Amino acid sequence: MGEFELISHYFAAAPCAQGGEGVALGIGDDCALLSLPAGEQLAVSTDTLVAGVHFPAVCDPWLLGQRSLAVAASDLAAMGATPIGFTLALTLPEVSTDWLQAYASGLDRMAGHCQLSLIGGDTTRGPLSITMTVFGRVPAGQALRRGGARPGDLLCVGGELGNAAGALPLVLGQRQADAALVQPLLDHYWSPSPQFALGQLLRGRATSALDVSDGLLADCGHIAKASRVALEVNLEQVPVSAALQGLLGAEAAVQAALTGGDDYVLAFTLPPSELSSLQAQGLAAFHVIGRVLEGQGVSLRDRQGQDITPRQRGYQHFRETP
Template identity: 45%
Template sequence: MAVGEFELIERYFRQEAGALGVAMGVGDDCALLNVPEGQQLAVSMDTLVGGIHFPKNADPELIAERALRVNLSDLAAMGAEPMWFTLGLTLPNANSQWVKGFSQGLFRVANEYNIALVGGDTTRGHLSITIQVHGTVEPGRALMRGNASVGDEVFVTGPVGNGAAALAVIKQELEVGKSAFNYFMDHYYRPQPQLQQAKTLCGIAEAAIDISDGLVADLGHICEQSVVGATLHLERVPLSEPVTKLVPFEKGIQWALSGGDDYQLCFTVPPSRMSQLEALVDQKRLQVHHIGEITRGKGVTCLYNGEEVSINTEGYQHFDSKG
């Protein structure tokens, strides 16, 4: 493939100049960015590989949506405001129809969340997408995994288990009706980064993480970094209506605990800030589910109606779960 074709591709990704803080975007050796004074820069990079993190033949608009949304979720998990992103796109060939669709999906999400594409690289190879997002956060306000303390309450921002359900549907392990199919596909390809809620939580929540590996694994990351334990009350873990309609509770909760790909936030709030949290919930500025508490000890303990249960957390399953 000639270089020229890739140069053509890159034109799909040139945006109008003028995004906030961009002194130089696509088109030079580096992008030049002005980080607002007094703000910390939050950066996160995620790679999505065709055939592993999404089906290779998926609609390119949806692949792009998923890739950028998943990355934005990492900014949400930090309480950071999206500013800029870079794109490393590796393609088996210069299919302009594919690239057009991909760029449309990408800019739709970029516009929705007000994040500007400022650079990247386009290469030939097996289909793979690496995105790095850049956001800003006031020093000391970021929601860190390591900030949880014994006695904090544990919350999630919405239903978990949809990611695993969607994966089962995509892998044709489960048959579902049209409306459930659409619901899960929408969840899979268009996960909602919880940026707005995260911003509201800054100053109230202590630790936070986005649920990408499953509730137990991700809450486990908070425990590990904070050197604490956690108790989860399974009967309080919110499942979506389509999940509860589709499978028994045991399956649904298994999905929620170990499925991943949910992109809700799991966060902790110290007792002293519970009244602030409740006020924000009353004002409908937050939607939260109180699912557990931080304890002394290590790791995540699961209780069902007060009795300890052992959970087979086989961890995150990729779209292609070989190996």
């Protein structure tokens, strides 16, 4: 296992592994040690990405390095947590210096962007797979959970939806298009930006939140179920990028925005008074797309207020061999 021990030393030398706020002890002992300010709780989330299941088995390792951390970190943003660090469990079929250098460089870039320190992990031989466990801190009682939405609240999202789903055929090389259309979508797929600032802004304001990973309608369903309420989405208010519309056309773009996954923008519910307060401070840089009602489930309304809720809501995540 000598080669693999060398890999550990390689990651230990990365800038993101040199410690940071909250990291009392980083890589190199049996455990890492984290410190929390008094009155704060630790937020923890684990995500696994498997080659050929969650990303193409052959892909740019620099992009993979970015995406693998961002996907996990987005769960911290969804709780309103301030980022601290992460562990990396990397399983590799073989040791390739070029691959590792590029992967570590992409990882380091995203770690810097998210202000997350690499605090430990494990490197093993086997089929390519990446498990990240991410850590953040949040004042006790202020974490954004899924179960607090109340009738009368507004339903909001933190950014455009559907871009990652639109990018998928491009990522898989099944489709080609103008670089001007393609690049913003590919950027969003490979380098999603966890909405930490928005999550922290929503502490003590939003009544529920999560990050959109399974698709807007499916994830709204999670809030509705946990909060025991109904959510109503207004189709025309769902934000869709010009690039996605250009690539897919208006109708398919909206469809992608409703059922596509992997967007990693926040969806949340907000009392109207909190919206007014944020608007008054110029802090409402997000989109109101619907409202919370008594009842259960998720419904979709068109411009005329007609119920056009589709049957199929789920999103089939990336699958290399359909």
